[in-house]
Amino acid sequence: MTDQPIRTIIVDDEELARRGIELRLAQHSDIAIVRHCANGREAIESVVDDQPDLMFLDIQMPGISGFEVLARLPQESLPMVIFVTAYDRYALDAFEAQAIDYLLKPINDTRFVQALDRVRGYWQQRNALSQREQLMKLLATTQGTGHVDEQTLRQYLHAERQPQYPQILPIRDDAGTVRVDVKSIDWIDAAGDYMCVHADGRTYVLRETMKSLEAVLDPKLFQRVHRSTIVNVSRVRRLRPHTNGEYFLTLDDGQEIKLSRSYRDRVDQLLQRR
Template sequence: MMAVMSDQTLRTLIVDDEPLARRGLRLRLAGETDIDIIGECTNGEEAVRVIAAEKPDLVFLDVQMPGLDGFGVLRRLPLSNLPMVVFVTAFDHYAIGAFEASAVDYLLKPVEEARLSQALFRVREQAQARAASEQRDQLLELLGSVTGRPELSLEDALAAGAALPDSRRPVRLAIRDGGKTVLVEETDIDWIDAAGDYMCIHAKGDTHILRGTLRELEAKLDADRFARIHRSTIVNIARVRELRPHINGEYFLTLDGGHEVKLSRSYRDQLRRFRD
């Protein structure tokens, strides 16, 4: 891929609620001479204020954030002066195809240097030939894909997006496996165990390795469907077939297929969810 050099400095804002994600992206962008990082935001509300005040050229925008998420940020921005947006996501809530077709680009966490280089290539191309109407049309196409209503105006599409049940939308985990990305449906997950910054996602007889913390993943999953039963274990409630008491208030849970996981004493309050 031939390098595209921007003839302007791109004033860039990083928006992500995860400190390590912000730091990692900042470090990877440090060597790009035409990228001027003007700040970082830790949540959507802060991002709306900073974008309105600073008017950055480019925003790396996390899709999934507590409170006001990435699409919520877009809904709150003036339509006449939108920055270029590169979406950053750990989980494929939305169709990856929509990002590929409609956003400047998207990045999956953890961000890989090769993919970041590709995203910057596209950003620089658009910076050279960008028009407000083109960006408006791109965002309209993206939001039409997400809302399922491509006939809407951008204003109506953004408003319709506000009604999307994000917290109830089934998660699709995008997991890198060598040179490919495996998409795992939330409903297919049997249980998850963790060690350090890595998790084993057990789904439909396969085990997938995902980088991240159990706490972060727990926040993304449907709380009505999954239960934290140990500091290193999350289980799909529908997969539990038997409860067997152990010592000191602990339990062993038998899942479909016969696998056993331990419910620790610290999580005894979760027992009622299996008995209801």
Template sequence: MAAIKTLLIDDEPLALRGLSIRLQVHEDITIIGTCANGREAVKAIKEQKPDLVFLDIQMPGFDGFSVVRSLVGEIEIPLVIFVTAYDQYAVDAFEAHALDYLLKPVEEDRLAEAIERVRDALSQRAAVEQNARLLELLEKMDNPPSEALTAILEKPVEMPSARFDPHLRIKDRGRITIIDVADVSYIDAAGDYMCIHVGDKTHILRETMKTMEKRLDPKVFQRVHRSTIINLDKVKEVRPHANGECFLKLEGGTELKVSRSYKDVIGRFL
């Protein structure tokens, strides 16, 4: 298990100590240092190049957002988990491309979930770097067999599940609702907005259908119409129609039409 070099940044000594203690149960987390303010944090991040940073947002003078902004264009920014006592900063935290966001006092279960997201993100990054090294090696070979190169480069890449989002975060009036993707029944488009249907509730997310498709595991979520994505695990009945279209009945009784352009999806049920 590779060590995840971690830097803790908070102007409250007790908060630093509490987080440090909670992280001890995660054997792959290696704390390489702590910082008490934003300017110390920028210097430490540039010098020590951590994999992960727990960053307090509200610090006097140079806050957590300022730390991230000062690093843009300077170095490769590490994974960032913002930590704060005030949930009013949640929307800004995700707009600053934080991997996750924790409220003080940090709960152990919520911390464990955040660490798992870190592991997934680092695993994905390592896979990309490994593929890049492979291609570089092949380019340096004097006479690489063309058949071997073709087989390697044309082989479909099986993307790890870490690539796909396990949760959707819905921003609404300064608050964020976290939805487990597995609970989503279907998603339909309304202009530039996605309607996320979970049970008898509908959440609105500003996003395009194309972007949403990339976030979801295609083994579970499939497009069945120009403006509709369904969770295959929620389908309870398939009803063919005479004109070549088909209807799917989901948990809860909702029926959705599968257009002829997406009829190949039905093969997953037959």
């Protein structure tokens, strides 16, 4: 992490939305807010005058949309961008490809911290220029219309980059937020509306869905072995046949987990990895 804070502007026509992002950023000492912008015109002025490193940018704004803001800025002035939108027509593809970061309204705290971790990755690797070039390619497809159609964005995102996955899983508890190293996770199981994340002999409780966790975990390392269980395949030490095509998996710490029939195709994959 750099000694200099990541200078940030927040662009949204809704004051409550700007305030919500501000409150979340207050928990991150390496982020410094330099200006709030209530519309696209103010955003353009701020980028030129303040030269921020990062911009939270609402897509749907009256007058000048988020995409139009980017289209009107010189390439060399573009900061790193986290798009904010209330519409998820193409957000899932953007999350998976991670070519451009998206946050859906209402903002999920876990997603928010993950987006900041990606920003820090760009920041540390001095990779902002690469992102600017990708943004310019995307903007070229808008043809001055101020929006990108879903098919074009899907093609762009899947062609640009292979998925990358966060190395840290932020989990909130009564004392604050715990940053769990993803590689330290042994297995995850569902408990009602919550997920129990087992890592380094501890159990963390996360209010999330199995589907959303699968989306942020590297499938080369984590596999679903039951409708309510995800396993770190590097922890599997033994597969023991059970009944009706089911198996029991034994992990490094002796924990036994059932591999259900629905996931029998994972057996060969698990054996190959071990």
